[in-house]
Amino acid sequence: MGKLIIDGIETEAAPSKTVLEVARELGIKIPTLCSHPSLPPYGSCRICVVEAIWKGRSKLHTACTFPAWEGEIRTDSEPVRRLRRNILELMLAEAPEAEDIRALAREFGVEQTRFPVREEKENKKCIMCGLCVRVCQDVVGFAAIGFENRGYRREIAAPFREPSDACTACGACSFVCPTGAIDRRLFAKVEPKPIPSEFDQGTTSRPCIYTPFPQAVPNKPVIDTRNCVYFKNGNCQVCAKVCVPRAVDYEQQDEVLEEEVGAIVVATGFDLFDMKTYGSYGLHRHPDVMSGLDFERLLSASGPTKGEVRRPSDGKVPKRVIFVKCAGSRDAEQGMPYCSKVCCMYSAKHAILYKHRVPDGEALVFYIDVRTAGKDFEEFYKRATDEGVNYVRGKVSKVFRRGDKMVVWGSDTISGRKLEVEADLVVLATAMVPDRSALELARMLKIQHNAHGFFTEAHPKLRPVETATAGFYLAGAAQGPKDIPETVAQASAAASKVLELFSRKELTHDPNVAAVDEDLCSGCGICVDVCPYKARELIERKDGKGWVIKVTEVLCEGCGACSAACPVGACQQANLKDKQIEQMARAGLQD
Amino acid sequence: MSGQFEPKIAGFFCKWCTSAGADLAGTTRLKYPPNVIPVTMFCSSRVDPQYILQAFRDGADGVIIGGCHPGDCHYQAGNYKTMKRIILVKRLMQQMSIDEGRLRLEWISAAEGGKFARIIHEFTEEIRNLGPLQLAQAVAPGHGAKG
Numbered sequence: 158m159g160k161l162i163i164d165g166i167e168t169e170a171a172p173s174k175t176v177l178e179v180a181r182e183l184g185i186k187i188p189t190l191c192s193h194p195s196l197p198p199y200g201s202c203r204i205c206v207v208e209a210i211w212k213g214r215s216k217l218h219t220a221c222t223f224p225a226w227e228g229e230i231r232t233d234s235e236p237v238r239r240l241r242r243n244i245l246e247l248m249l250a251e252a253p254e255a256e257d258i259r260a261l262a263r264e265f266g267v268e269q270t271r272f273p274v275r276e277e278k279e280n281k282k283c284i285m286c287g288l289c290v291r292v293c294q295d296v297v298g299f300a301a302i303g304f305e306n307r308g309y310r311r312e313i314a315a316p317f318r319e320p321s322d323a324c325t326a327c328g329a330c331s332f333v334c335p336t337g338a339i340d341r342r343l344f345a346k347v348e349p350k351p352i353p354s355e356f357d358q359g360t361t362s363r364p365c366i367y368t369p370f371p372q373a374v375p376n377k378p379v380i381d382t383r384n385c386v387y388f389k390n391g392n393c394q395v396c397a398k399v400c401v402p403r404a405v406d407y408e409q410q411d412e413v414l415e416e417e418v419g420a421i422v423v424a425t426g427f428d429l430f431d432m433k434t435y436g437s438y439g440l441h442r443h444p445d446v447m448s449g450l451d452f453e454r455l456l457s458a459s460g461p462t463k464g465e466v467r468r469p470s471d472g473k474v475p476k477r478v479i480f481v482k483c484a485g486s487r488d489a490e491q492g493m494p495y496c497s498k499v500c501c502m503y504s505a506k507h508a509i510l511y512k513h514r515v516p517d518g519e520a521l522v523f524y525i526d527v528r529t530a531g532k533d534f535e536e537f538y539k540r541a542t543d544e545g546v547n548y549v550r551g552k553v554s555k556v557f558r559r560g561d562k563m564v565v566w567g568s569d570t571i572s573g574r575k576l577e578v579e580a581d582l583v584v585l586a587t588a589m590v591p592d593r594s595a596l597e598l599a600r601m602l603k604i605q606h607n608a609h610g611f612f613t614e615a616h617p618k619l620r621p622v623e624t625a626t627a628g629f630y631l632a633g634a635a636q637g638p639k640d641i642p643e644t645v646a647q648a649s650a651a652a653s654k655v656l657e658l659f660s661r662k663e664l665t666h667d668p669n670v671a672a673v674d675e676d677l678c679s680g681c682g683i684c685v686d687v688c689p690y691k692a693r694e695l696i697e698r699k700d701g702k703g704w705v706i707k708v709t710e711v712l713c714e715g716c717g718a719c720s721a722a723c724p725v726g727a728c729q730q731a732n733l734k735d736k737q738i739e740q741m742a743r744a745g746l747q748d
Numbered sequence: 749m750s751g752q753f754e755p756k757i758a759g760f761f762c763k764w765c766t767s768a769g770a771d772l773a774g775t776t777r778l779k780y781p782p783n784v785i786p787v788t789m790f791c792s793s794r795v796d797p798q799y800i801l802q803a804f805r806d807g808a809d810g811v812i813i814g815g816c817h818p819g820d821c822h823y824q825a826g827n828y829k830t831m832k833r834i835i836l837v838k839r840l841m842q843q844m845s846i847d848e849g850r851l852r853l854e855w856i857s858a859a860e861g862g863k864f865a866r867i868i869h870e871f872t873e874e875i876r877n878l879g880p881l882q883l884a885q886a887v888a889p890g891h892g893a894k895g
Contacts, residue, residue, distance in 0.1 A: 603822045605768060605858035613768070613858055625764060625858075626822070669790065687793075689824040716823035717794030721833070730794070738787060738799055742758045743806045745785030 159227025170227035177205055177220040180232060187220050187232050188241070188261060190335040191286035195296050195395040198222045202286040202335075203244050204261075207232045238265060246270040254281040255336035275309065282338035283313055289330035289339060297329050298392030302344050315344040322346060327386065329393075352384055354461075358451045360469060361461040366396045366405075371459050380407070420628045420655045423604065423612060424648065425595045427634035430485035430492060430588035438484060438585060439556045444469040445563050445582050446556055449503055452584045456510050466514045468582045471561065475581030478511055479565050480504045480522040481553045485588030487525060493588045493609060498638040500586035501528045505538050507584060508546040520546045521578065523553050523567050531640070549576065556583050589638040604629050611637045622651045630654055669715040669733050673706045677727035680704030684719035684728050693719060755875040757810040758803035759786040760795045764822040765857045766814025772861030780865040781872040784812060791815070792853075793826030797837045800851060804883060810850045810875035812867070817855040827855065847878055 161170040163180050171179060175198060180187050191202035198221035205220040210229040217240055220232070231237060245262040250272035252258055262268070287304065290313060294300040301324035305314045315321050320342070326349040331339035341349065351362030356370040365385040368378050378396075386393035387407055397405040429448055432440045439446045445468045447455070458464040468475045482500050485492035501524070508520040527548065529535040542548060551568035558564070562579040569576050591610040599606045604624045605613040612631050615623040622630050632648035633639065639647070658664075671692070680703050685693050692712035695704045706728070719728045726735060761767045767788045773780065785808075789795060792815030800811050813834065815827040834853045841848055852871055856864050 600819055603764075603820070605764065608859040625768070687829065689826070714823060716791040716826050717789065718791060718823065718826055718829055721794050721796040722829075730790075733790070733794075735796060735798065738789070738794075738796075739802050739806075741787050742760075742785065742799060742803050742808075745787070746756050746758060746803065746807045 161225055161227055162229040164230070164232055170225055172224045172226055174225045175221055176207060176209075176218075176223045176225050176230055179225040180207075180220060180230070185232055189221065190284065191288045192221050193288060193292065193333050194399045195393075196288070196291050199287065199291065201288075202248075202284065204241060206237060206240050206244070208234045208237050241265055242267050247272060248284050250274050251278075252280075252282050252284045252336060252338065255284065255338065257336050258284060278312065280312060280338055280340075282336050284336055284338075285311060285313070286335065287313075288333050288335065289313060292329045292333050296393050296395060297327055297386055298390055299323050299325065299327075301325075302330065313338075318343075320344055320346045326350070352381065357454050357461050358448075360451065360454060380405075420630065420658055421602065422630045422632055422648070422651045422655065423598065423602065423624075423635055424632040424651075425592040425598060425635040427589045427638070428592050430590050432485060432585070432587055434491040435485065437555045438481070438553070439558075439563075439583075440484075440585055440587075443556070443558050443563060443583075445475075445558075446585065447582070448585055448587045449500065449507065450587075452507055453503070456507065456514070464514070466511055466518075466582075473581065474515055475518065476515070477519040477521065477578075477580045478508075478582045478584060479553075479563075479578060479580040480508055480520065480584045480586065481556075481565070482522060482524045482586045483552070483588075484585035486586075493590065495609065495638065496528065497586070497589040498528070499589065499640045501526075502531070502534055502537065502640065504584075504586050505541040505546070509541050509544055512544055512546060521580070522546060522548045523551060523565075524548060525550070525552060531642075551576070589634060591635060595635060602626070602629060611635065622647055622654055628658070666711065667715050669717075669730050670710045670713040671708055671715070671717070671719050671728055671730050673708055674727045674729065675705050677725050678705050679725055679727070680706070681724065682706075683722050683724065687718045687722040688713075689716070689718070690714055753876055753880060755783050755809040755872060755880070756807055757784045757812060757872065757875060758800075758806075758808040759784040759812045759814065760789055760792070760799065761786055761814040761856075762792045762794075762816060762822070762826075763788050763790050765816035765820065766792075766854070766864065768858035769814070769856040769860045769864040772858065773864045774861075776861050778861060778865040780868040783872045783875075784868055791821070791823045791826040792830040793823065793833075795830060795833070797833060797840070800837055801840075804846060804850070804881060809878070809881045810852070810871060812852045812854065812871055814854050814856050814864075814867075817857055820857060846881065846883075849874060849878060850881060 159170045161168050161179065163183060164185055166183055168179060168183060177187055187205050187207065189205045191199055200219040200222040203219055206217055207220045208231040209216045209218050209223060211226065217236060242265050245258065245265055245267045248258050249262060249270035253274050290303055293302050301321055302313060302315050304311055306312060315324065324345040326341055326345035326347050328341065328349055331341060352365065353359035354361045354363040365381045366378050368376060382388045429450060432438060440448065454460040455462060455466060456464060466474060482504055486495065486497040486500065504522055508522055511518060511520050527538055529538045549567065549569050551570045553565055553567040555566040556563060562581065563583050565578045565580055565583060567576045596610050599612065604626050607613055612624065612635050614621045614631055614636060615625050622632065624631060630651040632651045633644040680695060682695050684706060685695060690712045692709045693706055696707045698705045715730060717730045717733065720730050729735065761770060770786060792813055795813055803811050813830065815830055816822065818827060821827045830853065834851065838848045838851060841851060854867050856867065
């Protein structure tokens with residue numbers, strides 16, 4: 158194999174690759190416009206032109222289509238630069254409004270074009286590279302757009318220049334277009350439907366292949382099979398083509414893993430109260446009314462606005478933000494009767510962070526009580542008020558839009574006045590409710606929960622991380638509203654309870670297991686059908702005369718169903734014999 | 749109590765749901781009549797029909813059995829067994845001329861302290877209206893199902 162020299166750098170010739178690929182591997186920059194990793198080279202824009210010294214002769218050739226044969230390539234020689242300048246002048250004449258082409262031309266010292274601009278051409282940004290047409294046809298597989306006319310009158314268009322049903326507004330064409338020349342409305346009848354990002358609370362969109370959130374474990378992308386083009390029509394597969402380690406596997410299936418475990422920690426967390434009963438607060442109706450969790454994303458450096466506080470409706474920086482606490486909490490009539498516990502502190506945090514981001518902005522907090530029962534919590538609340546956050550004691554009755562402002566009606570119970578305050582953004586501290594799937598899980602695991610669906614601990618003071626059922630432990634907001642430090646403390650306690658269970662040499666079992674009085678047992682077998690744990694079986698008597706029941710004590714959970722079913726009283730639960738229970742009731746019934 | 753009839757009621761409650769519900773009624777300081785004498789069982793399916801009849805014989809004017817809601821049984825399906833059993837016990841009671849209303853089966857979960865208090869109220873009133881159980885009369889020869 159011979160040598161290939163690119164701009165003086167020597168490398169192995171590799172005829173199966175193109176000069177462009179080899180140059181990129183070497184870190185040599187060659188400008189491209191019509192090239193895309195998901196498509197084979199096409200050579201239509203010509204901007205990647207290089208000078209090939211081959212068999213003693215110099216020749217100008219597009220790098221994207223020229224095999225990396227042995228020889229010499231110059232990517233930045235004078236003939237190359239001259240030709241690129243010419244190409245850029247032609248492009249400027251073709252697409253005078255394309256900013257990206259102007260910028261590229263300036264890099265090569267081209268400010269003006271000597272060629273006449275074709276005024277009748279409609280799209281003055283399009284350089285006619287055809288990448289959009291190729292993507293639509295070869296990648297997405299729709300072929301909704303194509304070239305029309307010939308020669309200098311050629312343009313990109315949908316058939317008959319009318320929006321068609323073939324176009325699904327997937328946006329692949331505008332995504333790949335090097336000059337931003339695509340106007341999707343000319344092609345599609347439908348409006349594009351962005352996929353809302355779950356992590357950003359729907360405030361941004363996400364692709365079909367995405368990492369669920371920045372700190373996801375494992376931090377690997379997943380494919381949304383409901384929206385992915387490949388799962389719809391078998392096309393695209395761009396992600397697989399661009400992935401260098403070839404990690405994208407469309408054949409992977411969801412797996413159900415069965416594991417045998419000795420203990421289960423239930424930590425299903427919380428959801429937000431859906432605020433359906435609070436129509437007057439306007440959540441989900443006005444974009445500028447949001448939940449605390451939405452605002453948390455808005456403040457985050459990885460959030461939809463990269464941490465700048467901008468309201469969703471018009472992107473303006475809100476100059477007054479009103480925080481409404483107890484939105485759904487401590488309201489037995491419309492919401493939840495309990496206190497959600499974390500809102501006081503996160504509202505104070507939100508208000509402080511907002512004041513840091515928007516120093517001339519005003520933060521106003523409506524509250525019933527400020528509950529700061531936690532280490533350093535009161536000091537934090539004090540800091541919020543010191544930094545200029547205004548606290549108004551009173552509930553909010555209504556939030557509505559007036560012009561481009563949100564208007565909040567509330568009361569100030571300290572001065573005894575009704576208030577009407579205009580704000581740019583309203584943040585509701587919505588109540589915490591148990592995760593919506595928790596009840597189903599509770600039924601499956603047979604663990605108790607309270608009327609709101611929070612799991613019940615075995616004892617509110619003495620066994621706060623265990624459930625009444627052996628082997629099940631609780632952690633976090635699944636058990637009740639709590640903040641991160643408390644959740645971590647409870648989770649650590651649950652983990653050590655599990656370790657305590659596992660480190661025992663022997664497991665203890667409730668002593669109330671069923672036993673059989675063999676003298677009385679008639680061997681009828683009724684109890685065998687009644688036992689839910691298969692702890693009972695009929696065996697032949699030792700003397701060979703008839704049958705008798707044998708109990709496997711480890712399997713018995715002590716429900717006593719067998720005892721109640723036994724027609725002759727042969728089956729008795731240890732320490733809970735029929736006579737004992739009858740005596741208990743009798744003792745209570747005596748005068 | 750000025751001469752008002754105070755019924756005696758035996759209660760057989762399962763440990764996981766109804767007894768826990770009773771505890772909740774207590775810890776939330778709900779008021780309900782003291783007429784029910786509760787006996788905690790592991791499961792409502794532990795209630796042998798014999799206990800019910802024995803309770804009537806021992807002077808109970810009513811018997812209430814509490815279990816988990818269908819599908820919530822700690823022992824998978826104990827409450828279904830109870831449900832079927834109680835139908836048969838009621839038929840037996842008919843034959844003995846004991847009013848069916850003196851036996852009640854209720855599903856009360858650990859979260860339903862309020863429901864527990866309400867049911868105990870209701871049932872106590874019902875039994876009060878039925879009056880004392882005249883068992884000697886009910887099962888005496890010449891009375892009841894035999895005719």
